[in-house]
Structures are given as structure tokens and as C-alpha cells.
Amino acid sequence: MAAPRRVESPRSGTAYEADLAAWSLEQAAHLRAGTWDRLDLAHLADEIEALSRTEHHALTSALRVILLHLLKWDHQPQRRTCGWATSIKTQRLSVAERIEDCPSLVPLLPQFLARAYRRARIEAAGETGLDESVFPAACPYPYEAIMTRAIAWPPEPEVS
Numbered sequence: 001m002a003a004p005r006r007v008e009s010p011r012s013g014t015a016y017e018a019d020l021a022a023w024s025l026e027q028a029a030h031l032r033a034g035t036w037d038r039l040d041l042a043h044l045a046d047e048i049e050a051l052s053r054t055e056h057h058a059l060t061s062a063l064r065v066i067l068l069h070l071l072k073w074d075h076q077p078q079r080r081t082c083g084w085a086t087s088i089k090t091q092r093l094s095v096a097e098r099i100e101d102c103p104s105l106v107p108l109l110p111q112f113l114a115r116a117y118r119r120a121r122i123e124a125a126g127e128t129g130l131d132e133s134v135f136p137a138a139c140p141y142p143y144e145a146i147m148t149r150a151i152a153w154p155p156e157p158e159v160s
Helices: 020-033 041-075 082-101 103-128 143-148
Strands: none
Touching: 020 041, 041 082, 041 103, 041 143, 082 103, 082 143, 103 143
8 A cells, every 4th residue: 555645735834734634534544554654643642632522522512401401391390392301312312322432431420510510500591591599509410310310291290
């Protein structure tokens, strides 16, 4: 296999700076060809670390959406919608799939939950019109409840 052609940019000295997609393909070709001396090791290390951060952000985002809708579900039961129920269920699947694909994220769940809840609390206040202080300062839901609590649709009548 021939070594890949290096892409230079008229704006900069490296493909990494000019076109990340082209640079990525170039680096993959060097890896496959075993042309180790052609690898951009510093940028490769940065991009590999960025992959991990992307997984962290995606998991935190899915948790945020679940928490947002749980807060709205609990604080405005009269306004519950099928969309909230559907969102909770689909985001639970996203969380479960990310955990299945990246089990090393499990020990970081408390950190992700705290980050997600801070944002969900602010959004819940904005979307409900309720004061932020109405919502607990710390996440009131354990992970197990976030992932398994029953969310019935249509809603079951409230028992007094």
C-alpha cells in the first residue's frame, strides 16, 4: 500500500489546521500502512482525548434531558405531555446504550448527573415559569430512579 499523500493548505502548514476531515483520513491511512514516522502524534493524542470528552458530553446531555422532563413531570403534573414521556424513554435508551458501549463511564455517573442536573434545573425553571428555588439545589433522583421510574402515558389519575 502506498503512503498517503499529505494535504497542505494554502492558509496553514498542516492538514490538521486546514481540514480536520482530510487530516483524519490521512492519519488513518498512515496507521494502516505502518508509516509511523508520518503520524502527527501530538494532534492524534488530542483527538483521541476529544473522543472521550465527546462521550462524556453526550451522556451528560441525555441525562440532562431526562432530568429536565422529570422535574417538569413532578412540578407540573397538570401539564404532562406525551412528548415529555417519550423524551424520557428515548433518552433512557441513549444513556443505556452509551453505558453499554463505554462501561468505563459508570464510575463517572455521579459527576455527569451533577452537571446534568445543574443545567436541567435552570431549564426547568425557564420552561415552567417557576422560580429556580422551587427545584431542589441537588439532584433529588437516584440514578436507578432516573433510569427505571415508571412514566405512564396517558397519565394515571392522581390518587388523593
